[in-house]
Amino acid sequence: MAEIIDNSPALEIHDLIVSYQKKPVLYGVDIAIPEGSMVGVVGPNGAGKSTLIKTVMGLVPHSHGWVKIFGGDLKNSIKRIGYVPQRESVDWDFPVSVMDVVLMGCYGGLGLHRRPGKKEKDKASEALEKVGLEAYSKRQISNLSGGQQQRVFLARALAQESDLYLMDEPFAGVDAATEVAIVELLCQIRDQGKTLIVVHHDLATAREYFDMILLLNMRVVGFGKTENVFNAELLQKTYGGRLTALSEIADKLAREKI
């Protein structure tokens, strides 16, 4: 086998504990995701999938453990991360056009006050073309369908030109044809050597979409190549309810602040 050179993984999480208002959501998460992989994060509602993404982004504080991105800490690497939040997280009546939103992705290279120029606009148009929304660039975002809104978010992430993409349910509320198009796009991004971590709801499709699967239910139930992880036993463990003892003790720990 070829040697692996430079070898800090794209994302490394070590013994991570996260609690939300005293309720633990993630417990002892310990994973390393190699560069160039497309990882599906799968688990039941309330398993902490979104929380994991938000913790990596630094949007949610963690009480224990650490997160490294390309071997460095978040502060230095945040510009290498592209983020696709859940569609419901923003107000779609906001007075901006599709182009405005995608241009937000180019902000990182611009600095505090510079306006986007031709270069940025070209980049944004290109991203819009990739998601098939070039005809909509001047529309106000409230006039878009759910699937189109999701694609706008994707175009914005593309314009960010990141090395690690974190996507929170990019297929939610998207029609089948759009889903196929999005998956194709994600594979293209992966083939450019970038890393994608995608929260996904649908077990049926997870198997074919992703190279690696992270089975999550408060703790990591399984993580590895899809063919190794995606089996009945582990899925049963993931979806078979919470470990009540774990959540109770963790609850207590958080309350007592030991």
Add this chain to the structure above:
Amino acid sequence: MNKSFRSVFLIFALYFLSIDQLYAARIGELVESNSWDQIKRFFTFSDRGLQLSLIGALLFGSVCGLTGSFIVVRRMALFGDAISHAVLPGVAIGFMWGMEKDPLAILVGATIAGLLGSVLVQAIVRTSRIKQDAALGIVLASFFAVGLCLIRMIQNHEGASKMSGLKTYLFGDVAVIDSSDIMTMSVIVVLTFVLFYFLYRPLLIVSFDRQFAYSLGIPVRLLDAVFQMFLVIAIVISLQAVGVVLVSAMLIIPAATAYLLADRMNKMIFLAIIIGVISAILGVFFSFLGSNLPTGPFMVISSSLLFAMAYLFSPKNGRITNWYRYLQLKSKVRKENTLKLIYHYLEKNAEAKEGVNIEVSELLRTSKGDTKGKLSSLRILEKSGSIELENKKLSLTNLGLEQASSIVRNHRLWELYLTNEANYAADHVHDDAEKVEHLLSEEKVKELELFLDHPTVDPHGKPIPGRGQV
């Protein structure tokens, strides 16, 4: 809940005011004159006091529109309201500093009080079960109450004469703005505009999608703090003119009006600034006209009227605009249905072509209901040149035949499309086509024709009228 808080304040404030006569600050010299003379005086701008008032209105009106735009899109309107009440104790303490109206001391005091209020609200929300609306209510009420007590203490201590400058902070009077106020205001307004110019993009991103802003490495918390500080400052410089009780309205209403009219943030800000300035100047005008009416309420009433106009007549989504559009569509549908009726009659009894005479009574017999409506739409069709009416007989003109064929074509094309492409049963498509036929654009029809390969017969075996057969 907030509303009831508000009414309590108002009662409080009115009680305070009733203790001694309201000091009637007036814009300019008070001369006995009729309103016509006042209007003339207003538009000659010769009055020094009036000039200062107008400059003041321009300054704070624009800064309220600018800051308010972000307040509205970030859904922070209640927050703005709470902070505007929370500055009152700061105003009083700033006044106590030198026991005179020193704009700088008052500005500093009010800003500190406002920021303290905002920090407290956030602290309460973060560390307890209380949600933001209740926290805002608590802080707003307590700060305002402290402010009222302090003002009363100053009054007791110093006597009513010193109070004149202070009392205007409650309900606002643009007439007390003097040239040193204008200096302070100008500096602040320029600063605010420069700041928003440079921070426009990060502010926009944070307002639209906070989490994404974090992912870009934007210092979100710092930006929030800066924004809040400038929000407080915008409130403080508007305070004298509008008053604590109403100042939040000048932040919210012009921006909300602009929100109804614009669909891009930069346009919205531009409009909000203009509407803010117009409202402020209208307030000055009415107050000047009435000689000693308080300016704050008039400014707010003016901006509310502008809001009402946008709400009713906004070209995009105004209530009346929509209603008017609905009526237009309805009359179009009625007209088209009558044409269709004629076409069907001709198709059945003769040939669908121009110039064939039909008895009006015969035509009406073929369909049920609303004879009056049909007669009136026949008259309308006659006026527009689609049909000719003579001796109770009608005939289609060339134009009318074209219109009638087009609507029948739309109907039958749509029926065909539904049965062929959407797998509708042939006996289920009519009702849908009845509606869609009026809404299909010329482009869509051509698209359908191309897609269905220029069909000639509909699912019921009736011919689809071709083009240019007329």
